[in-house]
């Protein structure tokens with residue numbers, strides 16, 4: 001489909017169109033210089049970029065973006081972190097990727113020098129946002145602490161790239177990073193073993209990709225809970241063995257019924273519902289594991305005694321560490337699940353505000369809204 005990439009004109013202009021964040025909720029399309037790749041970096045001509053819930057957080061509240069030691073407003077900052085594109089220039093010493101390569105990105109390069117980065121936990125870099133002035137530790141998290149993909153070009157460290165097969169569309173390739181987050185959650189739970197049972201709570205993009213990746217890795221059964229039938233049906237198409245509409249059936253009782261009272265090995269919590277943690281503790285078996293990939297807006301009460309009595313493990317994840325994106329991309333390249341089912345809408349770069357509106361208001365049941373840049 002994109003095999004002609006090499007034949008396209010890859011010449012680089014001096015300036016580019018890019019959206020920048022002014023005040024809260026204020027995005028403006030401007031011309032800014034095309035950035036230069038440094039050592040171990042490449043310049044990516046952005047092909048497509050997907051909108052994520054975190055982009056909405058950044059545009060409205062600023063955090064978790066952190067620019068020059070403060071909130072990201074009025075700093076000429078370009079958000080957007082779930083993009084893919086074509087390598088059009090390579091920095092000094094780069095031979096991992098070449099001109100014309102199609103790539104998808106990870107968000108976090110980290111700093112590469114702190115304890116967590118050295119462990120492969122670069123999404124939990126201890127030098128987060130320290131990439132300016134005297135404090136410069138060289139941290140990068142595109143769309144969070146460095147410029148991202150809501151523009152025509154972006155700089156990426158080679159560690160944050162993964163090759164995209166020719167037959168995968170630009171739109172589908174933007175979903176690699178979402179699948180990477182699901183993969184990272186399953187990694188953190190201990191690495192799924194075929195035949196182990198998994199509940200995913202909440203059929204948002206990460207929940208749906210957790211179903212797909214869990215199934216591709218052999219989980220049995222995979223149970224998805226949610227409130228909307230359309231989303232649950234998508235879950236079935238992505239590999240869920242059972243779906244539970246929590247408005248019609250108590251999810252804890254349903255999981256007990258399906259597992260004949262035993263409960264499951266793992267819960268991936270992707271809903272952020274206030275009672276999700278208490279329910280997850282009822283769904284896992286003794287010694288089971290829970291990964292929190294979403295969070296409630298307010299502090300919640302949790303029955304910690306139950307957790308201790310039953311030796312339940314709880315993990316939180318941020319983003320997509322330990323090269324999980326590469327493993328997710330491999331499953332997608334092998335067509336082990338159809339990630340593109342969650343892509344619902346496409347807009348042009350100039351239409352970014354409309355794309356955000358579709359995403360935020362879930363117009364026409366929007367799930368993944370993609371902006372096609374080139």
Ligand SMILES: [Zn+2]
Pocket residue numbers: 052053054055081082
């Ligand atoms: Zn995201």
Ligand SMILES: [Zn+2]
Pocket residue numbers: 110111112113114115116117118122124125126127
């Ligand atoms: Zn670091």
